[in-house]
Amino acid sequence: MKYSIISILLSLITLFxxxxxxxxxxxxxxxxxGKSQAFHGLIELKYLYKxxxxxxxxxxxxxxxxxxxxxELKPFKHSxxxxxxxxxxxVFTAFWKWFI
Numbered sequence: 001m002k003y004s005i006i007s008i009l010l011s012l013i014t015l016f017x018x019x020x021x022x023x024x025x026x027x028x029x030x031x032x033x034g035k036s037q038a039f040h041g042l043i044e045l046k047y048l049y050k051x052x053x054x055x056x057x058x059x060x061x062x063x064x065x066x067x068x069x070x071x072e073l074k075p076f077k078h079s080x081x082x083x084x085x086x087x088x089x090x091v092f093t094a095f096w097k098w099f100i
Contacts, residue, residue, distance in 0.1 A: 004076035
């Protein structure tokens with residue numbers, strides 16, 4: 001059960017920072033005027049460090065593989081896999097655009 005818990009914690013950290021970065025991007029976008037909003041793709045380049053959080057997702061997937069190998073409890077394994085997928089998708093999805 002400990003590998004599943006570690007995987008869940010790493011995935012939650014990734015998810016938390018992904019949400020935080022998307023909120024910062026939204027705040028930057030809303031605080032700019034109309035002309036700068038057209039070039040916001042260039043301004044968004046300063047948030048490319050969000051892809052470094054995929055390292056945590058990779059580590060989380062390694063712990064999840066260990067959890068499946070030693071047959072930990074199914075609810076923990078499946079929740080860890082679900083949160084891992086959410087964390088990876090949240091890194092690649094710019095969901096701050098949904099709030100405009």
